[in-house]
Amino acid sequence: MDNLNKKLNDGSITSGTNVSFWIDSAETISGLTPSKDVNTEVLIIGGGIAGLTTAYKLLKAGKKIVLVEDGYIGSGETGRTTAHLTCALDDRYYFLEKTFGAEEAALAAQSHTAAIDEIENIVNSLNIDCSFKRVDGYLLLHETDNEENLDKEYQATQRAGLTTSLVDETPGIQGGTSIQSLRFQHQAQFHILKYLKGLAEAVIALGGIIYTQAHAEAISKKGAKVKGYTFSANHIVVATNSPINDRITMHTKQHSYRSYVIAGKIPRGQLPYCLWWDTGDQKSKWVAQPYHYVRLEHFDDQYDLLIAGGEDHKTGQEDEEGISSFERYERLEIWTRNYFPMLDDISYRWSGQVIEPVDSLGFMGKNPGDDNIYIITGDSGNGMTHTTIGAMIICDNIMGKKNKWEDLYSPSRITLKTTGDFIKEASNMASQYLDWLSKSDLKNIADLPVGEGDILSFGLKKVAVFRDYDNKLQAFSAVCPHLGCIVQWNTDEKSFDCPCHGSRFATDGTVINGPAQTNLNSINIK
Structure with missing residues (x-):
């Protein structure tokens, strides 16, 4: 077996054998190899967008940081995203209002909007060539959803302070002249791994140290063991998508799903650069109702790449619905061609791990019960903005500043209004032990x-x-x-x-x- 296949199999380059467009179209980003014990102010575990953004912001604030990553930079779930930058969240704003209250829903809208601005500022200040562009996003009804819910969401987004409008035409999609949708203005997109490359270079230029192929374990308030060496720090940030320092607490509040992605070429200029989403399958057996999400990415002088995702299921449980992964890609392709018939042959297929919090908002801040361990997790389908918010919150926490969003995203929060969904997810989790x-x-x-x-x-x-x-x-x-x-x-x-x-x-x-x-x-x- 050649070296590339070995690295694909062991997760060094990406966490699966299917290679995403991002991995295929960007350089592999590596760092140093651990060779001795290390002491620093802040130890960051995880080299995706969460870890690198946190490292960059803390270095700018004057802290000394060391970052360690299992594989190469972006080899985790960051490299398997579809890289939508949006304040249109997976769960509706009317659900957030009901769960948290109108003021908190407005804070959620404000924080995700600020995260897009933060990414744009970083791109501009570091002059990162990552195809960042502002685009509009369109939320259309899934066939199982009710039309009144689109109006309900419009009203909730208005109360949350977002720039949205109900439109009678949805640009770019087949039959879009008669399809109503909710337009979210001033959203964005980018090439995630080229963005990470710019961040990693900035981290090193600012004096940060990055270790790759450096597995961390035995994480404690003192630090961690990294490939047998002791890495000690005053603050530890676990930015690994799913927290690896927690045995039970956080895993009762969030659950892992597998989401599928296809990408194929279309002639350049045939579609506008937009984000498209549907409202999700209201009849799904899963608590996190799967939805479809689509965007364009520049490919070459002749073609753009249409990237579509969806057909989610609980991780390790595709047999629960009797639908194989092959069939899920087929279903996704059929759905995509229905709305975008100009799609050429499929060039890429991959899947990614999505961590769904029961109450729909991520967990970013101090790990429950710890004073100096911080986590960024529960990113749902908004990982690019959730993790950026997490970096902003944790940077303020470590610098001794009160962040206006930290209570909303606190990992210690308990949301009683989602007890029903909590019980469903807990029952599903418990039933898996019957596999014994x-x-x-x-x-x-x-x-x-x-x-x-x-x-x-x-x-x-x-x-x-x-x-x-x-x-x-x-x-x-x-x-x-x-x-x-x-x-x-x-x-x-x-x-x-x-x-x-x-x-x-x-x-x-x-x-x-x-x-x-x-x-x-x-x-x-x-």
Whole structure:
């Protein structure tokens, strides 16, 4: 197996074997290799947009920082986004009003608007060539939704202080002249990995130190172990999408979903640069009702790239609906061609991990019970802006300033008005432990094809097996080291995924998504 395939399999470049457009069209960004113990003011764990933005802002504020990343920069979920920059949130503003109150909904709108401005300011001040542009966004009804809900959302966005309008035509989409939508003005988009490259260069220029291929574990208020070395700090920021320093608390408040993306070329100039979303499947079995999201990205002098996402399901639970990942890509393509028939052959397919908070807002600030450990998580489908807000809040926290949004996004908050959804998600999570009692589909190791994995049962013992491309069998305990769920094989991204809390492991057992901190235990089998 060549070096590139190995890095794709172990999560160094990206957390799955499908390569996103961003990964494919940008340089790999690497840093130093840990070689000694380190002491600093702020240790940041995670080299995606959350970690790098926090590092940049703290360095500008005069702090000394060290950042460590499992793989290369952007190898986590940042490199698998679709990079919408928007204050049009996954959950409706009328839901936020009902859950938090009108003033808090207005704060949410204000913070996401400010996050877009912050990204634009960083792009301009650092002169980052990342195709940043301001665009309008259009929210249209999913076929299962009621027309009155669009008006309801319009009224709520107006109360929240956003610049929105109900329009009778939706530009760019098939039949759009008669499709009503809610227009969000002055949204934005960019090439996320080119943005990260600019941020990483700025962090180093300001005196920050970046380590890559540097796995952190044993995280505590004193620091962490990084590839066997002791990294100590006064403040620790865990910016890893899912918090890896928390065993239970945060994982009862948020849940992991898998979202699918396709991208294909269209002739340049045929569509306006816009963001499009639908309001989501109101009949879905999932608490986080899956929706579709679409945008354009510059490809070359002749073509733009149309990028569409959706068809979500709980991580490790695609079998709950009996719809394979292959079928999900097909369904996504059918939906996309219905609205954008000019779409050419599909050039890219990938999926990403989305952490959905039960009450719809992210968790950014001090980790519950800790005075010097901070987290950025629960980004939902608004990761680019949520993480930027998180960086702004945590920078103020560490500098001893009160941030006006910190209470709204506090990881310690309890939202009683979402108890029903909390119970549904908790019940779903608890039911996954029944996998201990179920029999595996794989009966004989000899039946396992090259390049595939599965779960074997030996009584109550569960073994994760993978046959590599050299026809060698690798085997691991199928028990997730986080809280003991049985992992499931993800045939699309070639990983073992935990259906309880979303931890994911590469084909060699290496952990590539938290909350698990350690790898699957290797097993010798005959």
